[in-house]
Amino acid sequence: MTTERNSAEQLLDVFLYAPVGLALEMCDRLPDLADKGRQRLGNQAPAARLIGEMAVTAGRKKLEDMLAGLREQTSAESAQPAESPAPADDVVDTQSGEPFGGYDAMTAVDIIGRLVDLSDTERAAVRSYEASHKGRRTVLGKLDQLDGRDG
Secondary structure, three states: HHHHHHHHHHHHHHHHHHHHHHHHHHHHHHHHHHHHHHHHHOOOOHHHHHHHHHHHHHHHHHHHHHHHHHHHHHHHHHHHHOOOOOOOOHHHOOOOOOOOOOHHHHHHHHHHHHHHHHHHHHHHHHHHHHHHHHOOHHHHHHHHHHHHHOO
8 A cells, every 4th residue: 555655646746746846946946047048148149140140141042043043944945936746757756665755754734735736646656655654644635635526
C-alpha cells in the first residue's frame, strides 16, 4: 500500500504540483528574466535586425531578377512564329520511335495544336504512340474528337 501511495504521490508531484509551482515561480521572476535576456541580447538585436534586412533585400532582388528573366523568356517565346506541322515523311521519327521529332518533349497543348494538320495515318501513329507511352487523356480525347469529325 505504501508503494502505491508513493507512486501516486510521485505522479502528483510530477504532473500537478511541479507545473503549478513552475508557473507561480515564472510569474514572480518574469521581470527579472526579461531584464536578464535584454542585457544579453540587447547589444546583438540591432545587428540581427540589420542582417535580417539585408537578407530580405537580397532575396527580393534575386526574386525580381528571376521574374524579369521569366517575363523575357515568355515574351520571346510568344514572339516566335508557330511551328509548322510535321511533313508527311516525318510521321515516325525512326531513331526514337516518336510520331514526329521532339514529341516526348512536347506538352499536351503543343501536341493538340498539331493534330488538326495531320492526316488520318499520322493521327493513328500519334494515337498508338501516346496510348503506349504517356497515355494523356487530353491528347487521346482530341484524337477521338478529330476522328469522329473526319469519319
